[in-house]
Amino acid sequence: MIAAPLEADRSLAVADVAIAASVLGLQAQALQTLAQQQGWPMAVKCADDGRYLVANGAFAALLGRATDEVVGRSDAELFEPAAVPALRAAEQSAQAQGGVFTSDHRFEHRGERREFSVLRVPGTGAGRALLLSVWQDQQPLRQREQQLAQALAQLEQLQKAHEQLRRESGEQGLRDQASGLNTRAHFDDQMRRELDLSVREHREFALVYMVLDPASPRVAALGERAHACICEAMGRLLRGNTRAMDASCRLDDRHFAVLLSGVGLATAHSRMEGLRRQCATQIVMLDGERLEFTVSMGVASFPHTAHGQDELVAACQAALSEARRRGGNTVALASIRFESS
Template sequence: MIYTPYAWLPLASAILLASIAVYAGYYRRLAACRPFRALMWLSSLFSLIFALNLVVAPLGLRVLLLHLIYIPGAFIAPAILIMVVEHTGHAAWITRRRLGALLIVPVVTVILTLTPPLYPLFRHSPQMIVDGSLSNVVFSRGPWYWIYYGYGTVLSICALAILTVSLLTHAQRRQEMLLLILGIIVPFLADILTTLRITPLPGYAWTPLLLACTGVIYGWALLRGQIFTVVPIARGAVMDHIEDLVIVLSTQGQIADFNSAAQVVCGIPPQAIGALVDVLPPAWADLLRCHDREPMGKSEVTVGLGEERHIYDLVVSTINDRRGRPVGHLFILHDVTERKRAEDALREANQSLQAQLAEIQQLQILLREQATHDVLTGLFNRRYMQEILDQSLAHAARERSPLSVMMIDIDHFKKLNDAYGHKAGDMMLQAMGALLRGQTRQMDTACRYGGEEFVVIMSTATLDMAMGRADELRQAFEEMRVEYDSHELQGTISAGVATFPKHGGDSDTLLRAADQALYMAKATGRNRVCAADTALGAASKLLTAP
């Protein structure tokens, strides 16, 4: 055992709270007396364990006591809520099922305090802090500690909210209201400061002493026979803990109330209660005046410019008295600036992504175009022509319809290149490509076969039809003039035509027959069209000649 004068305060608090709990037994028939006595006993046990922790020397024992302290401590917030509910005439709310749900977090907390392997979830890594005659143990806090603390805070706020509603619906004497406010707000604030470790003595909990103050206040009210007669305290505990801006205007446009967040953001002077909104900065004054004329509804408002610009979701509602008469307007502004900025950034990113996607799609189209088309002439390339020809032949075989292939070659193309250069040759190839695109049927497929050779696949075309189309192309090309570097270029073409199934049943045979016909057209003077029949006949004569 060690002696420290700091143990006397929590010890005296434990004795005082126990005495009040015993004395309250004489008033057990009064509303809320049972939860009040439970609150006093829990607070007394909490204070006693804390006092014992200060006077024992072994660190292990102190750690054990500081875990055991949460056995009563875990049930203090539920006791406060139950006491308020019963006192305000809502005892029917406390059913067995709801009571069981209310005690889940406290029970889990107790289990964690009694199970060393689970300490890291609640409080762990104890450290001794010595300050003169005071030595305290502080812990690192695990995730469940913040669940436990948040749960207790929520219950306290719920209790305060219930008292607020009761205050608005029942006339209360000011003295009793102040006593009840002090009875809850003092330990509530002390617990916040202790949790945040904002105390003059690190690790020393002032909550037991301030719980004794609560016991004295409520005990005095109990002696007067008026314990917990609905004294709302939500003004300090609820409004000032709301991050949203809360402003209340009377029907005359006077500032009736505001919370701390509104005071800081809107620049409301401390003495503004009862003043007109003109005391506010012009932007806020104009905003409140504008929406005070239409007091019901939701809207989005903007205040400030540039970097000081903020966007708020504004909710305006009417406050009525007990007779339903409007007495003021409640303004709640929720800052959505960061959300809007995030939405704008997301929108810009989405637009950028859409632009990139469109660019990718264009590139894909270009790649597909390049994969199937000849870049210079814009016609289909040889690889794609082979695929189309195989498909067209298969379709012609199924439908038992003709199909003709025209193979075209520009006459004396090498001489043209040698005389005028490759650029002139390219222009002649482009002119041929434009001619084929413009003068072939939609069902036909015009391709660049290679070099100055072109192939046209003509579905359903007989040999006579294909010969006629080939001669029309020959004449059109002969009449064409291409301007190049002050020169007027012109040329002729030769063409060979073969027809399925007469000249071949597959693509290779058909192309070979058309190529032979083209060779015959060139061999017999160029600038002409020959059919595969003519080429085959001429070849036969050459083979049978003596």
């Protein structure tokens, strides 16, 4: 079988195609046909002296030469010196293997970095060892791989951004925007889980209700902006004084709550007394004005002051009322229940 001549801009002389195909056999003919269809650079050289006998237009264009400037020359005359040893080594491997041999080559040519995958098929003709080579430019493939990698990276970034937005959206539904604390509904869910856990594991936890004491006339005169600043400060203090296992909540405009996991009444009282002092000494500024505020707190615990959620809440509210009755800026404890024998 003789390969058909290529189009004019990438053609071999018909006679040269016939000669190359007849001496190199069916494998080479198939490669010639494929190169012809794909427009790949292709050449046949004499393996004995390394000089090219046939070159198509694409191979000549690869070298930046006319076809007649390639035929009769060797790699040393056509390629940069650094590329020649690797080309020669690949040709020797192809001849030693005796079949289709593929190798990759990266080299500088005419000031440009090039990368090719080269298929070589050895053969004989007219008493000479011949070598057919078909060159596949890897640059378009590398560009596609790079574009794909960039697209995948962008997709990953979009997925991360979407996930972050989803988490933030979910958290916004669970948090009070002014204080950054949990909403009442989310806090109640956490308290139910804590109660179930404490019942199963026979451990204690504490519940604290607190309320902002009435503002001084000067702070009250500053209006809603002052109140918003105080609520924001209260949120920071609660977050800073609770652990990851605890939960804090803004119940309404002036009321807050804290759930202290695994903590008894005495420990809860000590921690809340420290928080009360921080509130009383906290510096909150608005338009150059210092805003003072204090809080009243009521502390109850499970199971020492209550045996269920409703009882616990009632005990906590009663303790808070006692703190307010004492004049505010106070931590009051719920009464411990004693079981009758």
